[in-house]
Amino acid sequence: MDASADAIIREAGLRVTATRVAVLDALRSRPHATADDVFAGIRDVLPATSMQSVYNALGDFVGAGLAARIEPAGHPGMFELRVGDNHHHVVCRQCGRVDDVDCVVGAAPCLHAPAGSGFTIETAEVTFWGVCPDCRATS
The missing domain is CATH 3.30.1490.190 (Ferric-uptake regulator, C-terminal dimerisarion domain)
Known part of the structure; x- marks a missing residue:
């Protein structure tokens, strides 16, 4: 995935926001990340971002087919870009x-x-x- 985050998000039919760009970048750097992992990874970049905004972005990505949610038994839900x-x-x-x-x-x-x-x-x-x-x- 060499395209810019902006281009990937637009291609998925979503509006580009700072939170979505940061969440996508976090998923690019850490496959199989939990929502908590993503939030921790973007907190320094976007200190005003809430956990709810992260959940919203992840849900939007899954809904648009840009990301997938996996749920191994006994583990929290994880998100990945390999779809x-x-x-x-x-x-x-x-x-x-x-x-x-x-x-x-x-x-x-x-x-x-x-x-x-x-x-x-x-x-x-x-x-x-x-x-x-x-x-x-x-x-």
């Missing part, structure tokens, strides 16, 4: 680190639901759980 490729996630059980994993079997939706459900499957969410290299090295 549209049906990738999956791996979560460290010790430190909570979340990384992306490319689609594990062929093209989207990567998995096939049992026949007879009547559903047209569009995506599959897969979360792998384990221990990250950093935690393995320290244990």
Whole structure:
């Protein structure tokens, strides 16, 4: 994503605001950020920004398809800019680190639901759980 934050936000059909630019920049620098992470990351740049403004910007980004919200079990909701490729996630059980994993079997939706459900499957969410290299090295 080399385009300017302004251009990305406009292309998503949203109005450019200082909060949206700061939130986008925070997500660019920290994939899988919680709303609290984003707020902490922009507080120095935009001291007058509220947590509600961060939530609003994140919600706008998700609604416009610019960001995705993921919710690994037992973890707060996280936001990422990697959208549209049906990738999956791996979560460290010790430190909570979340990384992306490319689609594990062929093209989207990567998995096939049992026949007879009547559903047209569009995506599959897969979360792998384990221990990250950093935690393995320290244990």
